[in-house]
Amino acid sequence: MELQELVLARNSKLPLSTTSPLLIPISLSLSSHHLYPATAIPDLAAVDVSLTAMEAQLQAVRRRLQEEREAFPKAKKLVQQSLKQQRRLQLMLANMPTGMREDVFATPLEHNSSMVFPESLNFSSAVPEVRDHDLKIKEEPTAPPKKKGRGPAPRWYISTEELDSLSSYMRGRLTLEKVNIAINEVASYADGNAHLVACPKKKLSEDTWEKALELRDIAARESVKGKHFFLETDIKGPGLKLDTTGKAILTVLRHLGRFQETRIGHHRVFILSKQQ
DSSP, X not given: OHHHHHHHHHHHTOSSOTTSTTTHHHHHHHHHHTTOHHHHHHHHHHHHHHHHHHHHHHHHHHHHHHHHHHXXXXXXXXXXXXXXXXXXXXXXXXXSOGGGOOGGGOSOHHHHHHHHSOTTOOOTTTSOOOOGGGGOOOOOOOOOOXXXXXXXXXXXXXXXXXXXXXXXXXXXXXXXXXXXXXXXXXXXXXXXXXXHHHSOGGGSOHHHHHHHHHHHHHHXXXXXXXXXXXXXXXXXXXXXXXXXXXXXHHHHHHHTTSEEEEEETTEEEEEEOOOO
């Protein structure tokens, strides 16, 4: 009688209903074993071990499902940020002159994006729009690099919107590609002048040294000090020449604030502006 009470007590503590199909054989086995005290206790111990293992497995499954559920929104947001970055790269590529593109840009971005993000992954209805400030990554503070002369000359290319905003008589027959190639060329002139200003005499020929002295005198002026500049005499092509088209390009760049113009001595000096 005492063993039967123990069996009933153990059976009542089982987490699953005794009417469950899984426990019907167990209940029948337990009810029949109260007549056999010698085997009832080992069987109860085996049932307890089995149920404990099943409960542990169920908890592991639940934890895994919870992890997947928490990771899914993050994955959707990452996909949207990647698509937004893709659009930015496409805009940059569209505004880049053909003559400046590298071979790495030869493969269309649309083809690559279709392989990485198939159309079946449609998250537009489930994820809120990602704004620009959400994409800003906090950069860890780093020690400022040691100054080793000036950096490269600024290359502040113009966009299609800026070119379209110009009046028709100023824009003329200029194209975005021609103007941006000219910007790249004048920046190379400024880089060359900065090199001559900083280069020691022993590394320059006599003729080049005379030009370096002249450039140093210009670079020491208060309006030019610490800035990249080029001279009108530096303009020799091939992307920018002192012809009708070249003069129109210089007028456009001056109007859009890409450089400031001044006269020092007999030189016409163009001081490049940094992108704001």
